[in-house]
Amino acid sequence: MDLYDxxxxxxxxxxxxxxxxxxxxxxxxxxxxxxxxHRIARLIEEKGVNPWNILAITFTNKAAGEMRERVEQxxxxxxxxxxxxxxxTCVRILRRYIDLIGYGTNFTIYDGDDQKTVIKEVxxxxxxxxxxxxxxxxxxxxxxxxxxxxxxxxxxxxxxxDLRLQKTAQVYREYQAxxxxxxxxxxxxxxxxxxxxxxxxxxxxxxxxxxxxxxxxDEYQDTNMAxxxxxxxxASKYRNLxxxxxxxxxxxKFRGANIGNxxxxxxxFPDAKVIRLEQNYRSTQSILDTANEVIRHNxxxxxxxxxxxxxxxxxxxxRQFMNGFEEAEYVAETIAGKMRGGEWKYGxxxxxxxxxxxxxxxxxxxxxxNIPYKIVGGVNFYARKEIKDVLAYLKTIANAEDDLxxxxxxxxxxxxIGAASIGHVQEYAIARxxxxxxxxxxxxxxxxxxxxxxxxRGFVDLIRxxxxxxxxxxxxxxxxxxxxxxxxxxELEAEGTEEADERIANIDELLNKAASFDEEFGGEEESGxxxxxxxxxxxxxxxxxxxxxxxxxxxxxxxxxxxxxxxxGLEFPVVFLVGMEDxxxxxxxSISSEDPMDLEEExxxxxxxITRAKRELTLTCARQRMVRGDVHYNRVSRFxxxxxxxxxxxxxxxxxxxxxxxxxxxxxxxxxxxxxxxxRAKVFVPQQFQVKKxxxxxxxxxxxxxxxxFGDGIVKDIVEGGRDYExxxxxxxxxxxxxxxxxxxxxxx
DNA sequence: GGTTGGAAACTTTTT
DNA sequence: GTTTCCAACC
Numbered sequence: 164m165d166l167y168d169x170x171x172x173x174x175x176x177x178x179x180x181x182x183x184x185x186x187x188x189x190x191x192x193x194x195x196x197x198x199x200x201h202r203i204a205r206l207i208e209e210k211g212v213n214p215w216n217i218l219a220i221t222f223t224n225k226a227a228g229e230m231r232e233r234v235e236q237x238x239x240x241x242x243x244x245x246x247x248x249x250x251x252t253c254v255r256i257l258r259r260y261i262d263l264i265g266y267g268t269n270f271t272i273y274d275g276d277d278q279k280t281v282i283k284e285v286x287x288x289x290x291x292x293x294x295x296x297x298x299x300x301x302x303x304x305x306x307x308x309x310x311x312x313x314x315x316x317x318x319x320x321x322x323x324x325d326l327r328l329q330k331t332a333q334v335y336r337e338y339q340a341x342x343x344x345x346x347x348x349x350x351x352x353x354x355x356x357x358x359x360x361x362x363x364x365x366x367x368x369x370x371x372x373x374x375x376x377x378x379x380x381d382e383y384q385d386t387n388m389a390x391x392x393x394x395x396x397x398a399s400k401y402r403n404l405x406x407x408x409x410x411x412x413x414x415x416k417f418r419g420a421n422i423g424n425x426x427x428x429x430x431x432f433p434d435a436k437v438i439r440l441e442q443n444y445r446s447t448q449s450i451l452d453t454a455n456e457v458i459r460h461n462x463x464x465x466x467x468x469x470x471x472x473x474x475x476x477x478x479x480x481x482r483q484f485m486n487g488f489e490e491a492e493y494v495a496e497t498i499a500g501k502m503r504g505g506e507w508k509y510g511x512x513x514x515x516x517x518x519x520x521x522x523x524x525x526x527x528x529x530x531x532x533n534i535p536y537k538i539v540g541g542v543n544f545y546a547r548k549e550i551k552d553v554l555a556y557l558k559t560i561a562n563a564e565d566d567l568x569x570x571x572x573x574x575x576x577x578x579x580i581g582a583a584s585i586g587h588v589q590e591y592a593i594a595r596x597x598x599x600x601x602x603x604x605x606x607x608x609x610x611x612x613x614x615x616x617x618x619x620r621g622f623v624d625l626i627r628x629x630x631x632x633x634x635x636x637x638x639x640x641x642x643x644x645x646x647x648x649x650x651x652x653x654e655l656e657a658e659g660t661e662e663a664d665e666r667i668a669n670i671d672e673l674l675n676k677a678a679s680f681d682e683e684f685g686g687e688e689e690s691g692x693x694x695x696x697x698x699x700x701x702x703x704x705x706x707x708x709x710x711x712x713x714x715x716x717x718x719x720x721x722x723x724x725x726x727x728x729x730x731x732g733l734e735f736p737v738v739f740l741v742g743m744e745d746x747x748x749x750x751x752x753s754i755s756s757e758d759p760m761d762l763e764e765e766x767x768x769x770x771x772x773i774t775r776a777k778r779e780l781t782l783t784c785a786r787q788r789m790v791r792g793d794v795h796y797n798r799v800s801r802f803x804x805x806x807x808x809x810x811x812x813x814x815x816x817x818x819x820x821x822x823x824x825x826x827x828x829x830x831x832x833x834x835x836x837x838x839x840x841x842x843r844a845k846v847f848v849p850q851q852f853q854v855k856k857x858x859x860x861x862x863x864x865x866x867x868x869x870x871x872x873f874g875d876g877i878v879k880d881i882v883e884g885g886r887d888y889e890x891x892x893x894x895x896x897x898x899x900x901x902x903x904x905x906x907x908x909x910x911x912x
Numbered sequence: 913g914g915t916t917g918g919a920a921a922c923t924t925t926t927t
Numbered sequence: 928g929t930t931t932c933c934a935a936c937c
Contacts, residue, residue, distance in 0.1 A: 222927070250927055275926085350927055418926060520923055523928095540926090574913095581913045615913095710927060728925045750924050768925080791922070792928045 170194075170201065177438045178202045181210060184398075184432035185405040186383075186425075190469045191454070191774035192445025192734065195407050196226075199379055200233040202405065206377055207238060218375040218397070219246040222382045224713040226732060227251075230381075245375070249390055250350060250708050253357040256371065257348070258696065258704075261356065263364050266346060269700065271558055271565045272707040273342065273349045276546060278302055280567060285337045296330055304331045305338060309351035310387040310419030312358060315339050344598070346564040354389040361396045372400040382732075383408030383428075387419035395431070404432070410464050414728060414768045416760070426465065443469045443774075445734050447476025449810070450780050454773040456806050461763045479773075480781040481743075481803060481811045487524050490785045494739050495528040497781070498722060501737065509535050510720040513735035515727050515772050517748040521741065522724050535721035540729045545706055549655070549666040550673055554706065556645045557638075559600070560629045561699050566592075566599040573603075573622055576654050580622070584615040600626075625649075637685055638702045639677040646670070677702065727772045738776035740769075743784040744797035769802045782811075862911040868892060869910045878909075 167175050174194060177187050178201045189195035203219065206212040221227045224247075231246045245252070254272070262268050273281070282298045308318050315336040322328035342349065348356060361368035378398050380386070383406035386394070398404035406428060413422045429435050443451055451469050458464070484490040494514060501507045514525055519541045529536045544550060552575055558568035570589075574580045591609045592602035606612055606619035625648070633641055646652045652670060655663040680702050723735070742748055749765035756762070773780060782803055788795050803811075862868050866878050876894035890909065893899050 224927095248927075353927090414925075415927090417924075518924055520929095543926090577914085579913070583913080708927075726925065748924090752924065765924090789928075 167201075170197070171442055173438055173440050173442075174198050174201075177440070178205050180405070180436055180438075181206075182401075182403050184402055184428075184435040186428045186432075186435050186437045187405065187407040187440060188425075188437065188465055188467060189407050189409055189440040190443060190467055191409065191412060191771070192443040193440035193469070194442075194444055195381070195440065196230060196233065198440070199381060199405075199407060200230060200237065202379065203234050203244060204237045207244075212377060214244040216374060216376040217244045217379070218252070218377070219244065219379040220252060220381065220394070221246070221248055222385060223732070224248055224251070224709055226381060228713075248708065249386075249393070250353050251704075253353040253393070254704060254708065256357055256367075257353065257360065260360055260364070260367050263367065264356065264360050266343065266348070266356070267564070269346070269562050271345070271347045271562050271568070272353070272704070273347050273567070274543075274546060274707065276551070277347075277567050278349050281338055281341055282334065285334050285341065289333055289337060291330060291334070296327070301331055301334045301338075304328075305335050306351050307419060308335065309355050310389055312355050312389050312392060344564075344596075345566045346562065347567070351389070354387075354393060358389060358392050358396065361393075368396060369400075371397055376401045377403045378405070380404070380406045381408075382412075384410050384413035384422060384425045385415045385420045386424050387421055388424075389419075391421065391424045402432070411458050411461070411467075411767055412731065412771050414731065414764060414771060416764050426463075439467055441467050441469055443471040444473075445777050446471060446774060447473050447778060449476050449478050450773060450776050450778075453479045453780070453806055453810055454770055456810065457766060457773060457802050458770040460805050461766050463760075463763070477779055478812045479806075479810065480779075481813045482781065482783045483799060484783065484785045485787065487521075487742075487785045487788050488528075490741060490783050491524040491528040493783065494525065494741065494781075495532040495534060497739075498534055498737075499532050507737060508720050509722050511736040512739070513723045513725070513730065513733075513737070513775065514739045514741060515725060515730050515775065516740075516742050517727060517750065517768075518742075519726055521747075525724055525741075529722065537719075537721045537723055539723060539725035543710065544669070544672070545709065547666075547669055549651075549669055552651070553642060553645065553670060553673060554703065556629070556649075557641070557699060557703055559626055560633050560641070561697070561703055563600045564598045569600045569603070573619075576649055576651055578618050578622060580615055580618050584612050584619070587611040588619070633697070633699055637677075637681040638698055639674055639681050641699065642674060642677055676706075680705065727768050730775050731771050734775055734777055736776075736778045738772070738779070739781050739783065740772045741783045742788075743782045743800040743803050744788065745800050746795065746797045747788065747790075748800055749802070766802060769800075862909060867912050869912050875912065 167178065170178060174197070177185065177198045180202075187195065187198065189198070199219065203217060206217060207214055219227075219230060221230060227246050227248055231244070234244060234246070247255070257266075257270070258268050260268075261270060279298060279302065282301055283293070286293050286296070286298060286301075308314075313321070315332065318335055319329075319332040322332050342352070361371075375397055378394065380394055385408075394404065394406075406425070408425045410422055410425050413420060413425070416422065429437060446454075448471055451471050455469060482490075482493065484493060498509070498512050501512070502509065516522065522538050522541065526536065526538065545554070552572060555568040555571040555575075558565045559572060562568075570585060573585065587609055588602050588606065589599060591605075592599050595602070600623070602609070603619050603623050606616040606623075609616065612619070629641070629645060629648075632644060636644065652667060655667050655670075681698070684701060685698060745754065748769070749762055753761040753765045784797070784799055784803070786796060788797060862878055864878050864881060867875060868878055869875050874894060876892040878890060879893050879899065880891035882891075891899065892909070
C-alpha cells in the first residue's frame, strides 16, 4: 500500500496516529487536507474502522465536499463516512431528536435577514426606540451569548444593574420566544440546541458517542465555545479526537471563534499528541518569507516557522497609486498583460480585498478590459429578494408554522392584503397563541379585517392546493407551478427593466439548482437519518446552509474577486492583495480598538492573504480613496511596513505599462477600447479638478450660471475654502443650493 | 392600500 | 455613493 509514499515524516506520523487525542498544527499550505483524508483512509483500510463510526467536521460545505471527494478517490465509495459542516451535522441530529427538547422536527432555519426582521418586531413590541438601541447591537449580543451557550434566563441574571444590557436581555428573551413559536432556529441555535439536547437527554448523546468513535475537526482555530463543547461532548467517551488548525489563521473572532480552543488543546486533553506541519508545498520562498515577516509581529502564537523546498521565485511586488481607480486599472492591465504572455490563464489570478465594497472598482475595470471575472461573496444568492420570495412559498408549503415566510409572501405578488389587515390577523394569532397561518384560516371572524378576509381565504386555499401538489411534484415542478399560478415571473417580465431581467435570471438559476437536486436525490431510497422527510424539506434545508463560497468552482477560466475571509483555504498562482492601507487594512476599527488582539487578528488576516499565493504576489494601495462618498487619505498599511525593504520590489506609481501599450492601441481602436477611453475620461475628469483646486472661477457674485442638473440660477455668494470655493446659487427651479466649484462645474451664461 | 420621495444607514469580516 | 426604510401623499 502506497498510502505513505507521498507524505513527509510529520504527515506520516499524523496519519499513523491511531487512538487518543491528536492536535495537528498545520501551517498554511502544509497539506492538511491531504493528512486528514489519508487519516480517514488509513482508519478504514488498515485499522478496520467502520466508516460509519467516523465523523469529519469542516466549516464550509465546499471544504466538506472536497474532503469527501478526495476520500472517495482513495477508497471508492465512502457513503457512510459522515463528512459535513458543523451546522449541517447539527441539523441532521436535530431533525431526528429535537422534539425531545420541545421543538418540532420540521423546524425552519432563519438566516440573518430573518433574524433582523424578528428583532425589529420585537423592538416594536417592547417599545424600544431603535434610534437609541440599534437592532444590529442586539443581534450581535444575542449571537455572542449563544456562542457562549448563555440562554435568555441566564443572560438576564448576569446583567443586573446595566440598563442597556437589561434591554438586551428583554429582547433576547422575546426573540427566542418568537423563534420558538415559529418553530424556527437561527444559525447559532443549531449548535447550542444540539448541545442542549446532548446535555438534557444523555441517551441521545450516548448513542452519538457510540456512533462517532473517531472525530476529525478541520479549521479548529475557528471554533467557538459552543462548537468546542459540542465536540468535547461527542468525543468524551472514546477520546479519539483529531483536530487540525493553525492559530495564525484564526480570523473569525468577531463571530465568536475562540483562539484559546487551539492554544489550550493540550490543557483540555493532557495526553494529546501534538504534531507540527511546517513544510509548505504551496508557495515560493519569497512569498513565504514575506508571510513570516508579517506574522512574526504577533504575540501569543504557537511558534512555528514555515519553510519550503520550492524555488525562491519572483520577489513580492508592492505598488502605491494615487487612487482606487488607478489601482484597479493597474490590476486589470497587469492581468491582461499576463494573458498576452500566454503563461497564465484568467483562472490563475485572484484579487483579494478587506471589504466587499472594494469589489466594485475592479468589476468596472474588468468589464471594460473584457476580463472574465467572478465575484464571490457580497449578497448570498439565497439572500436575494426574488429567491427569498420563492423560498418563502416553499417554506410556507412545507412548514405551516413559519410565520415569517407566510407574512413575506401573503401579498407577493400583490393580492390587496395590506399591512393593516396583516396586523389584525397577527394580533388575533398572538392573543390566541396560534400561528399566523392558523389565524388566517379564520380570517373572516377576525375583527377589523372585513372584506380582505375573502382574499385571505383565497390565499389559504392557494397554499393548500400547493401542499397537495407537493406530495407528488419534484421540487422543480413545484417551483414552476408556484411561479405560474402566482404570476411572479410574469410580473417581473412586465417590468422590463434590467434589474427585473436579472431577477428572472436568478430564478432560472434557482430552477436549475432545484432540477439538479431532484436528479441527485429524487430517485434515492430514503435512508436512515432522512426517512420520513420529503424531498422539499431536504431541499429547503440544503439551501439554508449554503454560503456563497460553496458554489465556487476552481476550474472555470475567470479571475476571482473575494474578501480575504472568503479566500481562506484556497490558493491561486497569481494573487493581488489590494487596498493595503492603514484604516482600510488593518481596518480603522481594529487600529482604534483598545484590545490589541483586534489588530493581531487583522495581521493574521494579512497572513492568510499572503499565503494564498503560489507563484506571484502583488500588494497594492492607494493614497486617496473614496469611502462612503468622501475622500480619505491613507498611509501605507503597517503590514507592508513590517516587511523589510529588500524583500519587496517597490515601484512608485509611474504608470509605465500604460504608456508602453499606447501606440499599439491607437493603431487598432476597437469599439470597446473607445468605450473604455470614454469611460476613463468620464471617471477621471472630476479627479483632476479635485487636484487642481479650480484656482480661478470665470464667474462672480450676481452672475447667471448654468448647472447640469439644477438648470440656471444667480450666484449669491462665493466663499474661499481650504482648497476649493464654496458657491451659493439661487436656482430658478430648485431654489438655493451650496456647492463646491470644482464639483459643480458651473457655466457662466 | 399603494406609490413615491427623501432621509438615514451603511462598510469589517459570515456559517 | 448606494441601498434601505419610512412617512406623507395619492
